[in-house]
Amino acid sequence: MTNTQQVTPIARRPLHEEAADRLRDLIVQGRLTPGERLNERLLSVQLGLSRTPLREAIKVLATEGLVELLPNRGAIVSHMDAVRLSESMVVMGALEALAGELACINATDAQVNEIRALHYEMLAYHARGDLAGYFKFNQAIHLKIVKYSGNTMLFNAYRQLNANVRRARYLANLSRERWDAAVREHDEILAALAARDVKRIKALLSDHLTHKLASVLAALPSRQAA
Amino acid sequence: MTNTQQVTPIARRPLHEEAADRLRDLIVQGRLTPGERLNERLLSVQLGLSRTPLREAIKVLATEGLVELLPNRGAIVSHMDAVRLSESMVVMGALEALAGELACINATDAQVNEIRALHYEMLAYHARGDLAGYFKFNQAIHLKIVKYSGNTMLFNAYRQLNANVRRARYLANLSRERWDAAVREHDEILAALAARDVKRIKALLSDHLTHKLASVLAALPSRQAA
DNA sequence: TTTTTGTATTCTGCATACAAAATGACAAAC
DNA sequence: GTTTGTCATTTTGTATGCAGAATACAAAAA
Incomplete structure (x- = not known):
């Protein structure tokens, strides 16, 4: 020895x-x-x-x-103008849709449950009205979905775009309505994932990103005015 | 002055x-x-x-x-194994589908004609049976489609994945049948782009990449055996 | 013969030194 | 008062030097 x-x-x-x-x-x-x-x-x-x-x-x-x-x-x-931001989010939408599709097929039940746990933690922060905590778990969920797609190249591409977009996350100072809607969307996404409903999760994630983009863009002009 | x-x-x-x-x-x-x-x-x-x-x-x-x-x-x-390769091409498929969609909406007629010109040059090389020349213009067409999507972030992400995949292009030592089929697919893609048929180009590009991946994967094992 | 071990060499990782370009200050000219 | 030209200073871009890790190799041991 x-x-x-x-x-x-x-x-x-x-x-x-x-x-x-x-x-x-x-x-x-x-x-x-x-x-x-x-x-x-x-x-x-x-x-x-x-x-x-x-x-x-x-x-x-x-x-x-x-x-x-x-x-x-x-x-x-680098500057984070509205153009770059929306461009990035559009691409991320496509990547997440693909990721959801693949995750439905490839993720293990344990991994789905891991995401479910994150989902509930996120719900807790939403209930408390803690935006920062909510964002943290929101981020984690999206990243896990992409990760559990099992496609490393997809994960890397997504990660890179995400780093850029995260810088502007404070812009999504979303309304209570949008926040509640986003949470409902997450409910559906999780349900679709657990049900392995490929078509559905693809559509849901695509829409989710579209809504998020709209929300950010709506908040952007007011920021620039300030 | x-x-x-x-x-x-x-x-x-x-x-x-x-x-x-x-x-x-x-x-x-x-x-x-x-x-x-x-x-x-x-x-x-x-x-x-x-x-x-x-x-x-x-x-x-x-x-x-x-x-x-x-x-x-x-x-x-870095090594270019089958896993990495197919992972990259799957992601590229999603990105190209999105790019086609956006190009249908955003590309000018002049830009579409520019792609058309490349298409005809590619056809010339195909007619001559010149694979290297064919690949060159094939690449150029795909890159232009992504570029004329007007989304810079999309272009960058695509470019990066493409650099990795291009290293394995010699693997797609495709059969005459597959080659002819690919050319026909390109015909349809161009037509859809010119017709600004968003739904159609999205489906065509997605399928095109799927076929290309299948072709590469089919060629891969024989390579490794050699 | 095969394995192990000690040593010399090569290579990377990092710090520093130097040259060229850019920035800023300040004075002279308009 | 503004502009323009000059010079000092700062900052970047590149080259080089040095310490430590990895590798190759040779000699010794099994």
């Missing part, structure tokens, strides 16, 4: 990945605002690394669309 | 972008084979730049899924 010990298989996480994660958080949480410039020197000291891995992270975020690269002028947090 | 001149907007292209493009080509063209290791020092001299911008490019390719990052062991060209 000399060398049989588990030699830490935890290869230290590369700094550029760490940096990418932290930058993503900063952007999605709105700590770095759209249009804001990413000063490399400043960020490198704030994140406690050198410019090299930081730059690698920034390049990754650029391909993900979270930041924009300006030649010789570094990177800025 | 003193300063109205076009002040060379051609800011020199950053080396990391140049490197990313060239690496993409090398991978898509199969000059770098799946599983092959990317030696940074070697590649940097071959491409005529230093390791820093090269590494940035590699990180970008990794997020695009063209290469895989192994901790402390650099990057390898």
